[in-house]
Amino acid sequence: MSAHGDQQRLQGTTPETQPVITAPHQLKRAELLERLQGNKHGLSQDEVNSRLKRYGNNSLPQAKPPGITHTFIRQFFNPLIYILLLAAFVSLLLHEYSDAIFIIAVLLINAVIGTVQEYSAQRAALALQQLVTTHVMVLRSGESYQINSEALVPGDIVLLESGSRVPADMRLLSEYDLEIDESLLTGESLPVSKEAGLTLEHDTPLAERCNMAFAGTMVSRGRGRCLVTATATATEIGTLASAISRPPQKPPLLLRMERFTFMVGIFVAIAVLILATIGFISGTPLEEIFLLSVALAVSAIPEGLPVALTVALAIGMNRMAKRNVVVRRLMAVESLGSCTFIASDKTGTLTVNELTARRILLPGQPAWHISGEGMVPVGAITPPTGVDGDGSKLLIEQLAIAVTLDNEGFLGLREGEWDHHGDAVDVALLVMAHKVDIHQADALATYEKIAEIPFESEHRFSASLNLFDGRPTISTKGALESLLPMCSHMATTEGRQPIDRDALEAQAITLAAEGYRILSIASGACVPISDEPFAVSHLHGLTLLGMVGMIDPLRPTAAAAIRNCRSAGIEVSMVTGDHPLTAYAIASELQLANSLDQVVTGTALREAEQQSHAAVDQLTREARVFARVEPQQKLAIIESLTRNGHYVAVTGDGANDAPALRAAHVGVAMGKSGTDVARETADIIITDDDFSSIANGIEEGRIAYANVRKVIFLLISTGAAELVLFALSLMAGLPMPLLAVQLLWLNLVTNGIQDVALAFEPGEGNELKQPPRAPKEAIFNRLMLERVIISAVVIGIVAFLTFRWLLQAGYSVDEARNGTLLLMVLFENVHVFNSRSEHLSCFRHNPLRNKLLLFGTAAAQLIHIGAMYTPGLNEVLGVKPVAIGHWLQLLLLATSVLLAMELHKCYLKLRHTNHV
Template identity: 40%
Template structure:
């Protein structure tokens, strides 16, 4: 048997002949057995990859986890069982979260596998029967009718008004009318009208097809393979944490070795030197960091859920803050997914229709001929041509428009969205079909080969034929047209065709309307009755309009330095029109709309240039979407991808953050995503980006706050070793400070409100380190201040006769109080604590109160004294600790003020320089 493969470019007879299939009798049992042996079941192969145990074990294969596991070993060696349990619990929690996140890819494949577990009606050996879809083989003759799910790829051999919803596979926003015409080999997936594809849905008519591909060889099977072989990428945060972890790992090992060496050179016992090295390592390890990051991300998840964005992957919260490009699907995300009539042409006049969607609120306004200048609203009853056009749209119609009720707060439709749009435009003129005093006598349903629908109606004691359809099918049948006064005049075909071109150039879908009076005795309607002598009434032009909130969201993204690219399976004209309305294509933009066909034969370099330069991509395939995302990532961008269909799943999985639609999205898209929108609205993506930036800000503030603790503790140990004195802090003290302050103080930064202007600044550079030079200087400054004050107070207490336990308790208190004072300075990394507002985050005060209560227990509770080798201290010691803490806060505040003033002076200088340059 030959391997033709390009089934859409072959005659149906040739395809049948290749499979030795008879369209009337189907395959014989022998042929079915042979095909099943060759091709196997009609099922998508599962790609489970590594087993669950191995995937779970790999969660521990990270540098930061190695550090934490080392801390577990150290604390076990010190017989600090509670600390060991706490640190190991942190490690285990992070491993569980990572394991769950990684499992989403397998869920996506399983969802695909389940998507074809249904039945099919076939003809085999001359008998029609229903079989499980898994038993289909290439060459099977399959019968299709409205409501059927297509369960394999097939070349159509018969069609009757067949329309298939392919939105899940191609992104096409309206059902595709199928035919039997032979197509060019280069025809894109969305243009193959002679094929029916697995996972799509028959919405109208009937058809017969011969199965050409099953299982993994179907178009949905190819997408499954792409998902399975598309790796997920590290988020900017996980990349930065890995880099930070490597640096920290080397630093800790190096400092511990230096400490051991210095102790040995000072002649200290080897055990004492080893314990000092252990104390330094424990101090330098940020034990609370992974848990705090996880909890802060979880809080971000909760905040986003309130804004209708459900996060499935915790690091995705932070990724949103670094997003530089959003690749968005059009239908239902940027648009309302509700066809709306926007313009009407009749009697030589153009009318604008206001309002959006299926809500019949709006009015009809007359426009100057061939102009966009609107005048006041018109009364359709005084405009004969307009009235006749609206009436034809309402009567030649099988849809229903349903008003809000107790169970549904919005207007809904039943039937074809295009016909529903005609009902809505009639409602806006107070012309509901029920109020037109009309009764249908007979009807010619819409048929794809005729491209029109016709009804025979009794209207006000007259019998009238109404027609609607494509301009190509209606105009040749018309001999007359209505003028502005409603009189019949000779048809001006050229003027009508020019108006159609103008409307189509705006991306509008144009329907033509005509009518013909007939005798009262006529009771049936045939195609011969509408073959000629009709009166052209007018045109209604409609589009799936952009969401008003999406227009503002796109503008907000642009202000935030985020480019928005539309990647859709829809037609180029429609995509261009919507993109202009949304502001994706701006008047000064030199970019254009690129089609999937144009992307097909480009080199990698040419593809990269086009992907970066242009912002609208139409009629794209799943491979195109995936390639676009990869290309943009190769340029260094952090890419968010939105989608709802099976065709979007590979790109959703590859993107830095995949965003699926929860309302109307497919299960496959949802399982391949990191985030879901519960309202399917692009404006929610913008809100999520805003929340993501706030979460990343707070994460950065936490890291800047927590690292001085580790730095200060390490410096204290190193200084003690250099001076050859006893350690001011024991390992158990360090663990106490690190764990309690991280939870009770640092985590309070998670509730810090978003800073003003957060969406007016550019995205975070994904390649930039978490801590820049300025913040690194601040961390070193605070680390040094904590070291000096803690070590100084420790030595001072010993000098004044305090016991070693009391002196160490003072050193511990200095770290706790110092971190509490420093916490206020971390609420903003560049503004003073007073400009932020002392009481704008009440959780800060709650955390400090709880931490102080716990520290008092640490200091004065006998049991805690036994566990942690602490001791009660005097009021004077507390006053000295508080004074030092206040001093640290003051020094950091002055440093921030000086840097802010220098920054302002530099900005003023740059502005003046620019002005001089411009004047020159």
């Protein structure tokens, strides 16, 4: 139903001032409803549309990303740019007008390229954020809907539950065990207990308004029904929006690269100073030394590296989004490549989260069969062989009524089609009840609901208190071990009998071993306890009606995704609240576990925690299934896996999963079933809740990280090659091999185009066949250093020898520089293909897999050739056309770096073989 709300979002409206409710906390609930012209059934759709037009969307003004003009201007705020501007100024003083104009032109072109890259990356990141929206349950015209939170209006009735973010300022109408984390507003670290029935003084401090819920805060536990009193900028947080806004932080990878670039800059500055000294001693004119030193420094220092990396990461993020993985923090792109262990939830991640009730266990009877699939209530409930179906019909109906009353789901016909929302367990039980002609609306009309205890992971059950003929009646459902202590009797065809716990547990174990998720159902009269509200203390002396066995089919892609993770060196475990036998049956089908010894229960974890960390670590070392685990125990599992040396990714969807998501190296939240708390805590969000998308994300994360390395290698190695060329020329007493403008041009037409194209490089196909990268492994590692040295030395020496030969062959200095510049362009055109893979031969790498790189390389060469024939530009650059034969000879020389790197790859393969 989210589309229902999304259609209401208005763009371009100018909201009026919202209704002035100066102190909703001091008003009684009925009075406040009247003031806001609302009612207990919720607003009508016409009234909602009218209020949206008047008050606008429920959203705070967002800080806009820098505009294209601001982004363009920011390209010039770089110390290296200042040096180039100084060089242009000195050129003007020396009357080298063409050099000055060209330097400024290069600066402008580089600024345009940087602006396009950075602006595109910003827009792509913004688009990704739009994929993650917050939804909320509202009551309108007597029906509950899930809508986008931006479609809320004053007067709406909102249903809050554990794990949800409060979408607006609201007055509580009713609540159960409701606690809200208001630290964002008040700084109070502990959750605040809420009481709907109180009216407070006008001057009650914000932190003490226990009958209110404020926008931006988080529901820690419990449930609540609330009346929206203010939205958007009229909320308490709206007045603080500017104060709490924070500038975006750079991811660790970019910070490391900026530090790396700075260190390279220092090294290059020292090298340039040495070369300038050599040039001065050899008699080179000072102005030429100055301009050349500046140009050489700028060409050798990878000042464009942070922007290039931002683009590479943005491309990776977009690729991941196309595979249902939304990255909330850039660090997750690099972190995914290091994961060695994934602790995954079962429901909705490894399974499809479409529970179907398939079996009913009545006390003392074999299992009844339920036909039908999915959420469409078509099918029948048939008794087992030898059981009198008519005699047990009343028991089945009593069980169906109980699961219908203790239910927060919805199942009904809307516009001729079956519609449903709510927890998958609740919906599956409603479908089952329909198959014996028990309908939710009819049941609630007969049994008026007066109170409830919602399901929480801590107690593993829920309960409902209803009135039937004036008598309070309890209906409850939950795990068998949770309900058994509450029950004194069980329902049989012979009447209400004393409960036989051993027999019931044996029945449950038999069904659990077949992979069924077991839910127990009980009911009974409610015995008042003084004036206490309905609570756990009322749940005793109940009658166990039976158990329901449900199947949640495995996702078809889950088993293959787990195999892919294992081939990538990543272990996978399943964390679930299911019975150990149910969990093991599912894990066996997924080939996660092959022995019950690999199943660890929450009880075993609790006992180990009471002993020592070492005891817990011993359990988690071999475990592949964690069953009957409470959410808070997931944190202990993650911490133990980390102590065992793993780099851990963990999935979560509930509010109680937030500590584990935060503690893991990579927190993974579910986009469909995940709560607001989980999604906002996580590093990445899986939009389809499918485990295979996690494997896809790991693959794309590794590809993105590999592409970052490729871009770094290309920029560093070509800059180093230019240093080698100049060092050799100066030491040999030769003229400067390239002019300042030629160096700037070289960087402009090669790296300026090719590095972005390289960031689009697809995967090599073996990303999930390689072991995880060590978390602390430096990007510029030994392998990259080897490759940089080899390629820089080969390019530098061949270019130097070519320049010297041209001079010795009688060519003028300008002609020799023309040939050397063309050779360097060709070198970089060829070398970019070396950058495509660290290990795979260029001849085994299909060039058509990255057509953009082919286009960029061809464009770079054609632009340079075009400059040779362009009057004015060719004079500034000191270039002129060369014969096709000479061009082919230079191209042949440029392939020397290809040969050298191919030999290095052969050496790496041989070294790896010998090591193995």
